[in-house]
Amino acid sequence: MTTINNEVQKPDDATLILRRVLNATPERAFKAWTSPEHIQQWMRPEPGMVVPLARMDLRVGGKFRIQMKNPDGEYFTAVGEFREVQPAERLVYTWDWEKDGSGTEFGEVEGKTSLITVEFLKMGHRTEFVMTHTRFASVESRDNHAKGWATAVDNFATFMER
Amino acid sequence: MVEYGSKVLDRTFGALADPTRRRILAQLAEGAECVTNLARPHAMSLAAVSKHLIVLERAGLVKRRRDGRVHSLALAAKPMQEAQAWLDRYRKFWEGNLDQFEKYLDQLREKESKHDDDK
Secondary structure (H helix, E strand, C coil), rough: HHHHHHHHCCCCCCCCEEEEEECCCHHHHHHHHHHHHHHHHHHCCCCEEEEEEEECCCCCCCCEEEEEEECCCCEEEEEEEEEEECCCCCEEEEEEECCCCCCCCCCCCEEEEEEEEEEEEEEECCCEEEEECCCCCCHHHHCCCCHHHHHHHHHHHHHHHH | CCCCHHHHHHHHHHHHHCCHHHHHHHHHHHHCCHHHHHHHHCCCCCCHHHHHHHHHCCCCCEEEEECCEEEEEEEEHHHHHHHHHHHHHHHHHHHHHHHHHHHHHHHHHHHHHHHHHCC
């Protein structure tokens, strides 16, 4: 039974890793990523979406709230808390969705909290941007997770489709 | 209906982190099997394979059916689908956002170079 307990104590997470090379310095990219007035310009996961409100209290323990609205008038409001803030280099924050999201103040969240790490790595005049979005909101689980996990899921999913 | 909270997902991901268990799942994807048949391709004892099966069962990835003394095992793909759905949703969300973010940074740069030309 000991073996099994050990297995359960070192879980892997669902982890999404995205990389982009940005045509901007880390300073500029970081500012555009974190300033409400910039976020309102670029935050658009789907065409036709708008960001009526964006709030960022950019400091460790500070909170953010980004309210997105689709053309049908549905709200998708993301909220979270900053865990690490290193200007022009690195950000770590939690991510959750509000149940309703249509208000102007912080509302009740779904509670399916995840954790995001974004890194801005200088490459001459450009920036390598690396985003890691992890299913669970604990730093422990983020540090424990094996990056091979996503591959395992993909492989398995492919297998299931055969 | 099972609520897929963090603990369940922890177990799913823990269960999938092992190559033997992934192979067992692959075998089960071909159809239900008894423990003896499952153990055959693996270079390990029946007891060791049984331990792996318990981990998979606890994660809800495998369902066991007792037919007298024979235990037959079948794949239960639900927890896996849950994790896959999470990844797919966020991949779509962030890729859409990052496309816009890149475009926006380009716009900022153009504005600034025009501004410089005006000086």
